Amino acid sequence: MVDGFRPADLQEALEFRARHPSIPIAGGTDLMVQKARGFGLKPDFNKPLLFIGHLRKLRQISVRDGNIHIGAGVLLSELIINDKISEALKMAVRQMASPPSRNLATIGGNICNASPAGDTLPYLYAVDAKLILKSVSSERIIHIGKFITDPKQNTLEHDELLTEIIIPNKIFNVSYYKKVGQRKGMSLTKASFQGLADIKNSNVLDIRIAFGSVAPIIVRSREIEASIIGKPVSEINAAVPEILKKYATLIRPIDDARSSAAYRKRVSLRLLEDFLSKLS
Amino acid sequence: MKNCISKPINRVDAPAKISGKAKYIGDIHFENQLFAKTVRSARAKAKIVSIKTPTLPDDYYIIDKNDIPGINRMRTVVSDHPIFAEDEVNYIGQPILLVVGPEREKIYEIVSQIKIKYKDEAAIYNLEEAEVKKAVFTEYSYSKGEPKATFQHAERIIEDEYRTGRQEHIYLEPQGITGDYKDGCMYIYGSLQCPFYIEGAIQDVLGWDSDRIRIIQSTTGGAFGGKEEFPSLMACQVAVASIKTKRPVKMIYDRDEDIICSTKRHPSIVRYKAGLNKNNEVVALDIDIKFDAGAYSELSPVVLQRGMFSATGVYNFPNLKVRGRNFMTNNVPSGAFRGFGAPQTIFSTEMLMHNIAVKLGTNPLDYKIRHLLKRGYPTCTSGKIRDEVKLPEIIEKVEKMSWYRRKIGKHKKFKGVGLSLFLHGCGFTGKGEATIKGKIILKKNGDTVTLKVSSVEMGQGAETCLRKIVAHTLSLPMKKVICETIDTGLIPNSGPTVASRTIMIVGGLLRQASLELKDRWNDANEIEISKTYKHPDFLSWDDDKFEGDAYPTYSWGTNVAEIEIDPVTYEIDVKKITAVYDVGVPIDEKTLEGQIQGGIVQGIGWATIEVMNSPKGKLTQHNLTDYKIPTSMDVPEIECEFIENPYEFGPFGAKCAGELPFVGAPPAVAAAVSNAMSVPIRNIPITPEYLMELDKHED
Ligand SMILES: Cc1cc2nc3c(=O)[nH]c(=O)nc-3n(C[C@H](O)[C@H](O)[C@H](O)COP(=O)(O)OP(=O)(O)OC[C@H]3O[C@@H](n4cnc5c(N)ncnc54)[C@H](O)[C@@H]3O)c2cc1C
Numbered sequence: 005m006v007d008g009f010r011p012a013d014l015q016e017a018l019e020f021r022a023r024h025p026s027i028p029i030a031g032g033t034d035l036m037v038q039k040a041r042g043f044g045l046k047p048d049f050n051k052p053l054l055f056i057g058h059l060r061k062l063r064q065i066s067v068r069d070g071n072i073h074i075g076a077g078v079l080l081s082e083l084i085i086n087d088k089i090s091e092a093l094k095m096a097v098r099q100m101a102s103p104p105s106r107n108l109a110t111i112g113g114n115i116c117n118a119s120p121a122g123d124t125l126p127y128l129y130a131v132d133a134k135l136i137l138k139s140v141s142s143e144r145i146i147h148i149g150k151f152i153t154d155p156k157q158n159t160l161e162h163d164e165l166l167t168e169i170i171i172p173n174k175i176f177n178v179s180y181y182k183k184v185g186q187r188k189g190m191s192l193t194k195a196s197f198q199g200l201a202d203i204k205n206s207n208v209l210d211i212r213i214a215f216g217s218v219a220p221i222i223v224r225s226r227e228i229e230a231s232i233i234g235k236p237v238s239e240i241n242a243a244v245p246e247i248l249k250k251y252a253t254l255i256r257p258i259d260d261a262r263s264s265a266a267y268r269k270r271v272s273l274r275l276l277e278d279f280l281s282k283l284s
Numbered sequence: 285m286k287n288c289i290s291k292p293i294n295r296v297d298a299p300a301k302i303s304g305k306a307k308y309i310g311d312i313h314f315e316n317q318l319f320a321k322t323v324r325s326a327r328a329k330a331k332i333v334s335i336k337t338p339t340l341p342d343d344y345y346i347i348d349k350n351d352i353p354g355i356n357r358m359r360t361v362v363s364d365h366p367i368f369a370e371d372e373v374n375y376i377g378q379p380i381l382l383v384v385g386p387e388r389e390k391i392y393e394i395v396s397q398i399k400i401k402y403k404d405e406a407a408i409y410n411l412e413e414a415e416v417k418k419a420v421f422t423e424y425s426y427s428k429g430e431p432k433a434t435f436q437h438a439e440r441i442i443e444d445e446y447r448t449g450r451q452e453h454i455y456l457e458p459q460g461i462t463g464d465y466k467d468g469c470m471y472i473y474g475s476l477q478c479p480f481y482i483e484g485a486i487q488d489v490l491g492w493d494s495d496r497i498r499i500i501q502s503t504t505g506g507a508f509g510g511k512e513e514f515p516s517l518m519a520c521q522v523a524v525a526s527i528k529t530k531r532p533v534k535m536i537y538d539r540d541e542d543i544i545c546s547t548k549r550h551p552s553i554v555r556y557k558a559g560l561n562k563n564n565e566v567v568a569l570d571i572d573i574k575f576d577a578g579a580y581s582e583l584s585p586v587v588l589q590r591g592m593f594s595a596t597g598v599y600n601f602p603n604l605k606v607r608g609r610n611f612m613t614n615n616v617p618s619g620a621f622r623g624f625g626a627p628q629t630i631f632s633t634e635m636l637m638h639n640i641a642v643k644l645g646t647n648p649l650d651y652k653i654r655h656l657l658k659r660g661y662p663t664c665t666s667g668k669i670r671d672e673v674k675l676p677e678i679i680e681k682v683e684k685m686s687w688y689r690r691k692i693g694k695h696k697k698f699k700g701v702g703l704s705l706f707l708h709g710c711g712f713t714g715k716g717e718a719t720i721k722g723k724i725i726l727k728k729n730g731d732t733v734t735l736k737v738s739s740v741e742m743g744q745g746a747e748t749c750l751r752k753i754v755a756h757t758l759s760l761p762m763k764k765v766i767c768e769t770i771d772t773g774l775i776p777n778s779g780p781t782v783a784s785r786t787i788m789i790v791g792g793l794l795r796q797a798s799l800e801l802k803d804r805w806n807d808a809n810e811i812e813i814s815k816t817y818k819h820p821d822f823l824s825w826d827d828d829k830f831e832g833d834a835y836p837t838y839s840w841g842t843n844v845a846e847i848e849i850d851p852v853t854y855e856i857d858v859k860k861i862t863a864v865y866d867v868g869v870p871i872d873e874k875t876l877e878g879q880i881q882g883g884i885v886q887g888i889g890w891a892t893i894e895v896m897n898s899p900k901g902k903l904t905q906h907n908l909t910d911y912k913i914p915t916s917m918d919v920p921e922i923e924c925e926f927i928e929n930p931y932e933f934g935p936f937g938a939k940c941a942g943e944l945p946f947v948g949a950p951p952a953v954a955a956a957v958s959n960a961m962s963v964p965i966r967n968i969p970i971t972p973e974y975l976m977e978l979d980k981h982e983d
Contacts, residue, residue, distance in 0.1 A: 037909075041392070042388075042392065042538055042540075042541075043388075043536060043537070043538035043541075044319070044388040045388055045389060045392060046389070102915075182852070182853065184853050184855065184972070186893050186912040187893050187912050187914060187915060187917070187918050188915065188917040188918050189915040189916070189917035189918070190915050191912060192909060261904045261905050261910035262910055263973060264973050266973075267972065267973040267976055270976060271852070271853050271854075271972075271976070274852045274853070275852055275853070278852045
């Protein structure tokens with residue numbers, strides 16, 4: 005058994021994936037923490053590591069058919085300075101971890117780690133991001149909401165890698181993001197909120213709402229969004245109590261070492277209310 | 285005009301630390317070294333029924349209570365903490381035994397095979413339960429004036445209760461110690477504050493005289509009190525292990541282990557009954573202080589004393605009754621932490637005064653000013669304030685710098701300004717200095733002077749400032765004045781590096797010795813001068829009645845905090861702290877500003893984000909993912925100034941300064957939050973969760 009493999013290119017990586025049970029490691033900022041065993045001890049990896057952070061093919065950001073394609077190995081620090089990336093996503097990424105960690109951490113790692121506190125996720129859910137999953141012999145494209153199934157669970161096959169994230173070509177003229185952490189930097193999310201809207205002639209043409217860290221997976225409801233779409237902004241105020249009530253049933257946070265369920269729930273609804281109040 | 289000693293110089297320890305050349309205990313390799321890992325109690329309170337250990341491979345050892353030749357207790361104020369558990373455990377994390385050997389992986393494997401059977405017993409998890417069960421370690425009280433009669437005639441009586449939380453030091457370098465038994469002598473190396481405390485502890489445990497024991501400090505990456513008593517425990521463990529294995533034994537904690545088992549700041553509950561006269565001034569005060577000492581008493585009695593003697597803050601309450609109790613719980617032991625009991629009571633009293641003022645509809649600062657101590661007034665323990673109290677100048681200055689009065693007048697929701705006034709008693713409490721009798725040696729050899737003290741550099745700048753005091757007195761360049769290595773075989777006992785005593789007491793002795801050396805400079809090529817601390821005759825202290833001068837003198841200060849609260853999430857954003865201090869004369873303004881910035885930020889952390897709960901004796905926040913201290917992004921703008929007020933017995937007029945900056949920030953921030961939200965604040969940390977609850981009735 006090998007301890008680790010550093011492929012020359014994506015093809016080699018996928019071939020290795022096909023032949024060996026393996027753990028892909030990009031920046032390792034999740035893995036190395038999760039697998040740490042203590043001072044002076046080797047981390048606890050039960051399968052060989054496949055290093056993918058250096059693969060050129062995974063580190064590109066391009067526009068195809070108007071959609072933005074982000075390589076899974078793109079660093080968080082690269083997202084912040086790339087002009088193809090929307091301000092809304094940059095806003096979330098800027099508040100993640102710390103400058104040194106952002107120079108290691110990748111967007112693909114954040115997605116595959118599938119934590120409800122993953123900070124790129126509310127945005128990616130809100131914009132209906134799609135993922136390209138590749139193996140030596142196949143390629144599939146899947147909505148992010150279908151990929152992440154539970155905390156720490158995704159539908160990645162043992163021979164696949166996440167290679168690209170596709171952000172659909174769509175403009176939102178209102179964006180609202182808030183991360184609530186224990187402090188201003190280097191803090192995991194207690195609760196987060198992503199709101200996006202397309203308002204024209206005082207009408208809601210489109211609206212997207214996603215909550216992070218307040219349920220096993222990111223909370224988004226097309227149904228509730230659909231009930232707001234088409235409304236003139238002047239009618240939103242009156243609809244707020246009803247909208248809050250609907251989301252309240254979906255937001256099911258927990259008590260943990262960092263916050264309380266009661267706070268997480270209240271703050272999520274307050275953020276939603278604040279976002280809605282800014283539409284009119 | 286500013287004193288010339290205050291002009292900043294570069295820190296002498298900075299180049300080695302910045303370049304990475306400094307050697308911490310983890311960097312030092314000892315020939316043939318073994319590593320040690322502690323097996324700890326998994327139960328809050330239990331009898332140990334049995335311990336099953338696997339057959340050990342060659343070169344691997346188990347060290348436990350049976351290996352201790354002397355007393356199985358760690359020597360400190362109350363020597364009650366077993367080096368290794370005997371037949372019972374009293375907190376989760378209590379050390380039971382060590383596994384020692386050459387390979388860490390193998391050690392962990394052995395640890396995982398050790399099976400301990402416990403029989404659980406009823407545990408006490410918090411102060412409330414401890415009070416019901418009367419689990420009291422120490423109870424003290426003192427009084428002044430006629431509290432009983434004054435309460436009877438009071439116009440108005442206000443009762444209130446305040447709470448402060450547990451806090452972990454998070455020194456940058458976790459605890460680490462190595463013991464090396466060689467040629468019949470015990471050498472202890474490590475990250476530590478108090479070399480002679482460890483020497484004493486080793487004496488008890490080995491039953492040896494001190495001449496066979498040497499404690500040598502390695503570069504120490506922060507301590508804050510966390511390396512005051514705790515390293516003694518580790519040192520005793522590795523000493524015993526080194527004797528058994530005849531090899532150096534190194535024990536270094538990673539962060540999680542360090543947090544689980546090291547001492548914490550005492551959680552507190554302080555209850556007040558305040559009697560007001562017809563002018564609404566507090567003329568009688570009854571203070572009931574409760575500290576959670578955790579599972580063992582250790583040095584908690586002295587922490588409680590400082591808490592009790594600081595409980596009246598900068599105020600003169602003519603009629604006073606103070607009771608203090610340390611409670612036994614089955615939590616990780618509480619211990620020394622910057623401020624040493626005073627931050628808890630000063631926070632509570634500052635907030636009491638603030639909340640009474642708000643209740644009465646007066647400006648908190650004006651209300652506080654009506655109660656201030658002045659020169660000649662009695663202290664809370666009926667000692668005397670002998671030196672000038674420059675609080676009026678301090679307040680005037682902070683008012684000019686911060687526009688506090690104007691800002692508090694223009695009140696807007698979610699934006700607040702708060703002010704704290706505070707003091708810190710300089711040096712050891714009560715008889716402490718008179719008992720320790722710190723000793724220093726100054727040695728001239730040609731054109732070089734070596735100073736021998738047991739005060740350690742641990743990041744606070746002690747080495748720079750002590751050398752500076754000698755260099756300035758003798759008009760020598762800094763490089764001609766050097767510090768002897770911290771090695772108990774080479775230095776006299778000038779006392780521990782605690783209680784903000786290093787500059788005032790040890791620096792004071794060095795100043796005296798330097799002045800004498802200056803006179804005798806040309807007498808010989810080699811001159812050695814030693815000095816021993818003598819407590820000034822005019823100070824008196826009755827340790828039974830708690831009457832007299834608890835401290836030789838005091839340092840003073842004020843903080844104004846400006847904060848904003850996110851109206852949606854209730855997160856507190858501390859924007860600015862304006863601070864003015866009287867620390868006598870600053871020995872080095874830059875080093876002092878470092879202490880001030882660090883102290884303020886640590887205080888803000890304690891007041892806002894540092895949550896450490898222990899619901900069933902188990903810490904909920906036991907790693908740096910969950911326990912958060914402020915980062916550079918959380919540091920507010922800090923503006924600070926000094927009011928000079930030279931102290932006759934301090935070197936160049938210096939008083940104490942190390943702990944003082946911690947004390948002031950929490951009540952200033954809490955007062956600002958109270959101002960922003962129009963609610964009384966009684967508990968810290970003020971988390972957004974807590975604030976949202978307080979503000980609930982609003983929507
Ligand atoms: C100090 C610190 C602060 C942090 N702060 C934040 C924060 O504020 N917000 C936040 O969301 N996260 C935070 N994190 C978590 C982490 O940094 C992010 O989740 C990061 O994006 C993970 O990326 P990575 O490349 O390091 O992932 P890795 O650790 O390399 O991998 C994470 C998981 O994804 C899998 N994986 C990675 N790439 C692929 C791929 N291309 N195909 C298939 N599987 C893959 C791995 O096998 C692993 O299971 C923090 C971490 C640390 C250490």
